[in-house]
Amino acid sequence: MADLEMIKRKVGKEASQFVESGMTIGLGFGSTAYWLIQALGERVKNGEIFYGVPTSNQTAEWAKEVGIHLTDFAHVTTLDVAIDGADEVDENFQLIKGGGGALLREKIVASAAKEFIVIVDYTKIVQKLGAFPLPIEIIPFGYERTQKQIADLGLHPALRKEEEVYLTDNGNYILDCDGGVIENPSELSHTLHNIPGVVESGLFIDMAAKVIVGKEDSIEILDVKK
Numbered sequence: 001m002a003d004l005e006m007i008k009r010k011v012g013k014e015a016s017q018f019v020e021s022g023m024t025i026g027l028g029f030g031s032t033a034y035w036l037i038q039a040l041g042e043r044v045k046n047g048e049i050f051y052g053v054p055t056s057n058q059t060a061e062w063a064k065e066v067g068i069h070l071t072d073f074a075h076v077t078t079l080d081v082a083i084d085g086a087d088e089v090d091e092n093f094q095l096i097k098g099g100g101g102a103l104l105r106e107k108i109v110a111s112a113a114k115e116f117i118v119i120v121d122y123t124k125i126v127q128k129l130g131a132f133p134l135p136i137e138i139i140p141f142g143y144e145r146t147q148k149q150i151a152d153l154g155l156h157p158a159l160r161k162e163e164e165v166y167l168t169d170n171g172n173y174i175l176d177c178d179g180g181v182i183e184n185p186s187e188l189s190h191t192l193h194n195i196p197g198v199v200e201s202g203l204f205i206d207m208a209a210k211v212i213v214g215k216e217d218s219i220e221i222l223d224v225k226k
Protein backbone atom coordinates (compact mmCIF):
# COMPACT_ATOMS: atom_id res chain seq x y z
CA MET A 1 0.00 0.00 0.00
CA ALA A 2 1.39 3.45 -0.90
CA ASP A 3 2.60 5.57 2.05
CA LEU A 4 -0.16 8.15 1.84
CA GLU A 5 -2.82 5.46 1.69
CA MET A 6 -1.28 3.87 4.80
CA ILE A 7 -1.47 7.23 6.60
CA LYS A 8 -5.12 7.65 5.61
CA ARG A 9 -5.83 4.20 6.94
CA LYS A 10 -4.22 5.03 10.30
CA VAL A 11 -6.16 8.30 10.52
CA GLY A 12 -9.44 6.51 9.78
CA LYS A 13 -8.71 4.01 12.53
CA GLU A 14 -7.67 6.75 14.97
CA ALA A 15 -10.95 8.57 14.33
CA SER A 16 -12.94 5.43 15.06
CA GLN A 17 -11.90 5.68 18.74
CA PHE A 18 -14.28 8.65 19.04
CA VAL A 19 -17.21 6.44 18.09
CA GLU A 20 -18.98 4.26 20.64
CA SER A 21 -21.23 1.31 19.97
CA GLY A 22 -24.84 2.45 19.55
CA MET A 23 -23.91 5.88 18.19
CA THR A 24 -25.40 7.50 15.12
CA ILE A 25 -22.57 8.72 12.91
CA GLY A 26 -22.39 11.05 9.93
CA LEU A 27 -20.25 9.10 7.49
CA GLY A 28 -18.13 11.16 5.13
CA PHE A 29 -16.95 10.44 1.62
CA GLY A 30 -13.49 10.05 0.16
CA SER A 31 -10.49 7.80 0.49
CA THR A 32 -9.85 8.71 4.16
CA ALA A 33 -13.48 8.29 5.21
CA TYR A 34 -13.35 4.89 3.50
CA TRP A 35 -10.80 3.75 6.08
CA LEU A 36 -12.93 5.01 8.96
CA ILE A 37 -15.77 2.86 7.66
CA GLN A 38 -13.46 -0.15 7.38
CA ALA A 39 -12.30 0.37 10.99
CA LEU A 40 -15.92 0.51 12.18
CA GLY A 41 -16.61 -2.60 10.12
CA GLU A 42 -13.97 -4.50 12.10
CA ARG A 43 -15.83 -3.59 15.30
CA VAL A 44 -19.17 -4.68 13.80
CA LYS A 45 -17.60 -8.14 13.46
CA ASN A 46 -17.10 -8.07 17.25
CA GLY A 47 -20.74 -7.33 17.91
CA GLU A 48 -20.78 -3.53 18.09
CA ILE A 49 -23.66 -1.70 16.42
CA PHE A 50 -23.40 1.58 14.53
CA TYR A 51 -26.01 3.67 12.76
CA GLY A 52 -24.77 5.79 9.87
CA VAL A 53 -26.10 8.68 7.85
CA PRO A 54 -24.08 8.51 4.61
CA THR A 55 -22.99 11.63 2.73
CA SER A 56 -22.94 9.96 -0.69
CA ASN A 57 -24.36 6.97 -2.49
CA GLN A 58 -20.86 5.47 -2.54
CA THR A 59 -20.54 5.94 1.23
CA ALA A 60 -23.86 4.14 1.67
CA GLU A 61 -22.49 1.20 -0.32
CA TRP A 62 -19.29 1.04 1.75
CA ALA A 63 -21.24 1.23 5.02
CA LYS A 64 -23.70 -1.49 3.98
CA GLU A 65 -20.85 -3.77 2.95
CA VAL A 66 -19.35 -3.69 6.46
CA GLY A 67 -22.64 -4.01 8.34
CA ILE A 68 -23.26 -0.43 9.50
CA HIS A 69 -27.00 0.22 9.75
CA LEU A 70 -28.03 3.05 7.48
CA THR A 71 -30.42 5.66 8.76
CA ASP A 72 -31.52 9.14 7.68
CA PHE A 73 -33.01 12.40 8.86
CA ALA A 74 -36.50 10.92 8.85
CA HIS A 75 -35.35 8.97 11.91
CA VAL A 76 -32.75 11.20 13.56
CA THR A 77 -32.32 14.94 13.73
CA THR A 78 -29.05 15.10 15.65
CA LEU A 79 -26.06 12.86 15.05
CA ASP A 80 -23.65 11.91 17.83
CA VAL A 81 -20.67 12.64 15.63
CA ALA A 82 -19.80 13.22 11.95
CA ILE A 83 -16.41 12.23 10.58
CA ASP A 84 -15.20 13.25 7.14
CA GLY A 85 -12.12 14.06 5.10
CA ALA A 86 -11.18 17.43 3.63
CA ASP A 87 -9.27 18.78 0.66
CA GLU A 88 -7.63 21.62 2.59
CA VAL A 89 -7.49 22.70 6.24
CA ASP A 90 -6.13 26.17 6.99
CA GLU A 91 -4.46 27.60 10.09
CA ASN A 92 -7.86 28.63 11.50
CA PHE A 93 -9.34 25.17 10.82
CA GLN A 94 -11.49 26.41 7.95
CA LEU A 95 -11.91 23.81 5.24
CA ILE A 96 -12.30 23.26 1.55
CA LYS A 97 -14.32 20.13 0.86
CA GLY A 98 -16.10 18.67 -2.12
CA GLY A 99 -13.29 17.21 -4.18
CA GLY A 100 -15.43 14.10 -4.38
CA GLY A 101 -18.53 16.14 -5.23
CA ALA A 102 -20.47 15.35 -2.05
CA LEU A 103 -20.12 18.76 -0.39
CA LEU A 104 -23.83 19.53 0.02
CA ARG A 105 -24.72 16.34 1.85
CA GLU A 106 -21.42 16.54 3.72
CA LYS A 107 -22.30 19.99 5.01
CA ILE A 108 -25.85 19.02 6.00
CA VAL A 109 -24.55 15.97 7.84
CA ALA A 110 -21.65 17.79 9.54
CA SER A 111 -23.94 20.57 10.71
CA ALA A 112 -26.34 18.01 12.23
CA ALA A 113 -23.64 16.46 14.42
CA LYS A 114 -22.80 17.26 18.02
CA GLU A 115 -19.16 17.06 16.97
CA PHE A 116 -17.61 17.25 13.50
CA ILE A 117 -14.25 15.49 13.25
CA VAL A 118 -12.05 16.07 10.21
CA ILE A 119 -9.61 13.39 9.13
CA VAL A 120 -6.72 14.30 6.84
CA ASP A 121 -3.19 13.41 5.93
CA TYR A 122 -0.52 16.09 6.36
CA THR A 123 -0.64 17.13 2.68
CA LYS A 124 -4.02 18.78 3.30
CA ILE A 125 -2.72 21.25 5.89
CA VAL A 126 -2.18 24.74 4.44
CA GLN A 127 -1.67 28.22 5.79
CA LYS A 128 -4.37 29.72 3.56
CA LEU A 129 -7.05 27.99 1.51
CA GLY A 130 -7.12 28.19 -2.26
CA ALA A 131 -4.48 25.99 -3.86
CA PHE A 132 -7.16 23.30 -4.14
CA PRO A 133 -9.90 24.50 -6.53
CA LEU A 134 -12.99 25.42 -4.51
CA PRO A 135 -16.01 23.29 -5.52
CA ILE A 136 -19.39 25.02 -5.65
CA GLU A 137 -22.62 23.06 -6.19
CA ILE A 138 -25.05 24.90 -8.46
CA ILE A 139 -28.49 24.30 -9.94
CA PRO A 140 -28.36 23.27 -13.63
CA PHE A 141 -31.07 25.78 -14.59
CA GLY A 142 -29.40 28.99 -15.71
CA TYR A 143 -25.98 27.68 -14.79
CA GLU A 144 -24.25 29.85 -17.39
CA ARG A 145 -25.44 32.96 -15.59
CA THR A 146 -24.51 31.57 -12.18
CA GLN A 147 -21.09 30.72 -13.55
CA LYS A 148 -20.72 34.27 -14.94
CA GLN A 149 -21.57 35.79 -11.56
CA ILE A 150 -18.95 33.61 -9.89
CA ALA A 151 -16.43 34.44 -12.63
CA ASP A 152 -17.05 38.14 -11.92
CA LEU A 153 -15.68 37.51 -8.41
CA GLY A 154 -12.39 36.45 -10.03
CA LEU A 155 -12.84 32.81 -9.12
CA HIS A 156 -12.31 31.26 -12.60
CA PRO A 157 -15.11 28.66 -12.30
CA ALA A 158 -14.93 25.61 -14.55
CA LEU A 159 -17.83 23.23 -14.96
CA ARG A 160 -16.80 19.82 -13.63
CA LYS A 161 -16.87 17.22 -16.41
CA GLU A 162 -16.08 13.57 -16.58
CA GLU A 163 -17.14 12.04 -19.89
CA GLU A 164 -20.20 14.26 -19.63
CA VAL A 165 -21.08 17.09 -17.27
CA TYR A 166 -20.61 15.78 -13.72
CA LEU A 167 -23.86 15.43 -11.77
CA THR A 168 -23.90 15.35 -7.98
CA ASP A 169 -26.00 12.81 -6.05
CA ASN A 170 -28.55 15.66 -5.88
CA GLY A 171 -28.66 16.10 -9.67
CA ASN A 172 -26.74 19.40 -9.59
CA TYR A 173 -23.58 20.67 -11.29
CA ILE A 174 -20.23 21.51 -9.71
CA LEU A 175 -18.07 24.50 -10.57
CA ASP A 176 -14.42 24.08 -9.59
CA CYS A 177 -13.02 27.53 -8.89
CA ASP A 178 -9.35 28.23 -9.31
CA GLY A 179 -9.18 31.73 -7.88
CA GLY A 180 -5.93 31.46 -5.96
CA VAL A 181 -5.48 32.23 -2.28
CA ILE A 182 -8.72 32.85 -0.38
CA GLU A 183 -7.91 35.72 1.96
CA ASN A 184 -11.26 35.74 3.78
CA PRO A 185 -13.04 32.36 3.54
CA SER A 186 -15.95 33.44 5.73
CA GLU A 187 -16.70 36.52 3.63
CA LEU A 188 -16.42 34.53 0.40
CA SER A 189 -18.79 31.92 1.79
CA HIS A 190 -21.40 34.62 2.49
CA THR A 191 -20.92 36.20 -0.93
CA LEU A 192 -21.42 32.87 -2.69
CA HIS A 193 -24.57 32.09 -0.71
CA ASN A 194 -26.09 35.32 -2.01
CA ILE A 195 -25.82 34.26 -5.65
CA PRO A 196 -29.08 32.74 -6.94
CA GLY A 197 -28.39 29.28 -8.33
CA VAL A 198 -25.63 28.51 -5.82
CA VAL A 199 -26.76 25.59 -3.69
CA GLU A 200 -23.68 25.32 -1.47
CA SER A 201 -19.97 25.99 -1.51
CA GLY A 202 -17.18 23.73 -0.36
CA LEU A 203 -16.11 26.28 2.26
CA PHE A 204 -16.77 24.77 5.69
CA ILE A 205 -16.52 27.71 8.05
CA ASP A 206 -16.20 27.24 11.83
CA MET A 207 -17.51 23.70 11.58
CA ALA A 208 -14.59 21.49 12.59
CA ALA A 209 -14.38 20.58 16.28
CA LYS A 210 -11.38 18.31 15.93
CA VAL A 211 -8.85 17.72 13.17
CA ILE A 212 -6.93 14.46 13.10
CA VAL A 213 -3.79 14.79 11.00
CA GLY A 214 -1.84 11.79 9.83
CA LYS A 215 1.90 12.32 9.37
CA GLU A 216 4.70 10.05 8.18
CA ASP A 217 5.31 8.58 11.64
CA SER A 218 2.71 10.07 13.98
CA ILE A 219 -0.86 11.24 14.31
CA GLU A 220 -1.79 14.63 15.72
CA ILE A 221 -5.20 15.37 17.19
CA LEU A 222 -6.02 19.08 17.14
CA ASP A 223 -8.92 20.35 19.22
CA VAL A 224 -10.46 23.48 17.78
CA LYS A 225 -11.11 26.16 20.40
CA LYS A 226 -14.57 27.69 19.99
Ligand SMILES: O=C(CO)[C@H](O)[C@H](O)COP(=O)(O)O
Pocket (backbone or CB within 6 Å): 028, 029, 030, 031, 032, 033, 084, 085, 086, 087, 096, 097, 098, 099, 100, 101, 102, 103, 106
Ligand atom coordinates in the same frame (compact mmCIF):
# COMPACT_ATOMS: atom_id res chain seq x y z
O1 LIG B 1 -14.93 16.45 0.43
C1 LIG B 1 -14.75 15.31 0.09
C2 LIG B 1 -15.62 14.61 -0.87
O2 LIG B 1 -16.61 15.46 -1.38
C3 LIG B 1 -13.62 14.53 0.66
O3 LIG B 1 -13.74 14.53 2.04
C4 LIG B 1 -12.34 15.19 0.25
O4 LIG B 1 -12.30 15.26 -1.16
C5 LIG B 1 -11.13 14.43 0.79
O5 LIG B 1 -11.03 13.19 0.17
P1 LIG B 1 -9.85 12.19 0.43
O6 LIG B 1 -9.99 11.71 1.84
O7 LIG B 1 -10.04 11.11 -0.59
O8 LIG B 1 -8.56 12.93 0.21
